[in-house]
Amino acid sequence: MTDSIYFAPLLPWQQTLWTQLTARVLTPQQSLPHALLAAGMQGMGKRAFVWRLVAWLLCRERENHPLGACGSCESCQWLKSGTHPSLQVLPAISKPISAASSESYEALKSTSKKTKADSKATATKAIDNAALTTKVDDIRALQPFIYQGGQGMRICVLDHAEQMTIAAANALLKTLEEPQAQVYLFLISDTPAKLLPTIKSRVQQLPLQIIAASTAQDYVTHALGSTINREVVSPTQIEQLLQLANGAPLTAIDLAQASWYSKRALWLTTWQALQQGKRSSVAASDYWQTQLGISDFIQLTEMMLLDIQRVSLGLASNQQDIDLVTAIQNYQPSDNALAALASNLQQTKIALQQNVQEKFAYDKLMQQLAQL
Template sequence: MENIGASKTADDIYFAPLLPWQQALWSQLTDRVTRQQTLPHALLAAGMQGMGKRAFVWRLVAWLLCRERATHPQGACATCESCQWLRSGTHPSLQTLPLISMPVSIDNIETKEKAGKKNTKTTSNSALKIKVDDIRALQPFIYQGGQGLRICVLDHAEQMTVAAANALLKTLEEPQAQVHLFLISDSPAQLLPTIKSRVQQLALQMIEPAVAMDYVTQALGATVNREAVSPAALRQLIQLANGAPLAAIALANAPWYSKRALWLTTWLALRSGKRSSVAASDYWQSQLSIIEFIQLSELMLLDIRRVCLGLAVLQQDINWTALTSDQADGSTPDDSAIEAFFHRLQQSKVALQQNVQEKFAYDKLMQELARL
């Protein structure tokens, strides 16, 4: 049975206001149910992080289970017995995989890895794995019959093992009355084709730029981290987030976002030998966690690669003059070197999950950065 923790968290995600770009899809699905037309047996919410797909799924789950939904077309009532079960994390008609999955606040859903956290521990892929025994454990719940509406949510569906996916196929091929399966995936390309062919994808990917801009502007207001935000800065945030509003907001509030120019200065000083990797490591350890520094580095590498390819940078608020001067001298890194350093960043993430000391990881990354 799913476990959501504090009721405040349940309120944030089950009963939060509908995201504005999801209104049309919400009306389409809820109207269908209201007219007593059944929803597809299995639905897939897929796409990039930060567009609110999990927020939509958990909100729809709450509404489908709500006993007063007929008089609350815009969302679950939040007061009936079913909604109270959701608040307490004890709903008998809801099962969630993987076992660690739970609805979280709409402010950080889908965006925690983009924004970064002070805690360097991240959820490992092994913890997110959905194994064949997990799917088999759902079978009694799915096939019990005569128990009313039942819902299964499989988050991080791309993390199913091949055996788990094959076990799920049986359920997808033999739909049970009043059983709904919701699959959520940040990387739908990793799903087996046989799975994707048996689910209907929710149209959640298209977000109008004007709608995204309005939402981000309203959410961030006039300042971010006590600094004024211009319309150009907001547009840049949305562009860096690939048009995903929630990711743009998380990016703006990330503790490392304001340190991008400083990262560039540090890198150029390391390359020129004006600063040692040890001194740089000691300084940055006092500023950001290693995970935050890695996320900052990943973003900066995008524009470094663009400069080296002669393309316009995405981060127009940073002075790239020194790097473009290096480019004229032919001393900028080639694409293979940039790719190698990006690979090193990914290796560092894995090492941190294996309890490698943060200082050691920082020192190693600074040595690699100096050679980039």
């Protein structure tokens, strides 16, 4: 994530909310709530909205730029350099950084462990997860910034708020219960159900989750252009991507561009070959290691597993471009086998974080697929 997120174009489905919030700020006798929660599944653009709003609130020229921060005033320059004195971000790794600072970001991520290049995605996720927890000392360290008074507008952004420790959440309650003039708190959460009820009751949630189907389809279609991996994209394929992404446009775009998405039919062929005994698990493992890194293969398998479970329950497949129904009719996996594979996928993720070799993980997963 770079500082450009502060000045990125507004996502189409966020225009109404943006207008409502900025009008409150620009209208005398009105203001924003002191604590706002941007919550919901990934891929809806909630972080993009928050960072854009933060930049605009701090912008010295916001009255002349109602559609977004100017990008050139002293405040915007501070944001670009990552040194804005009126912005605090927890955890620190969530703070947007400039391209010039990207090396320090990579250094921060690599302090936990070194990994092979083909394990980069899995390792980064593991390292980031370890760095996303906000502790009570982090909240206490914010107090001087929040209560200093007379310093103009100050903004605190608490990303991954659901990962605050209980002690940290309780410490935050005091700040929420005693709002300070010109101090705004933005909480961001992918899983708001994990937030303490006492926290949720003291913040106002931004309505960022509702996106009209036509708006989402138009946005994804425009973003992807006419082809994906040199294949023409049809409206039906866009609908499928959005369905697989639970309606989240940004997730749908990432899905279409993922290296593993085009290999779903190949995964199904491999599974059928394993079931029929036409291919050994060792041969399948050796082949797939030339096709995808293990983290990508796990994502692919998780998607296929979810759809297999749907079809097994008599529901329609989410993937209409591959013949999953026929495969299930010929090889109906048991509920226990499906649950076991799902559990093993999670165990494999943990094992990879502990430097288990990818070949070993691949071999084991193929053995499990043969038994599904």
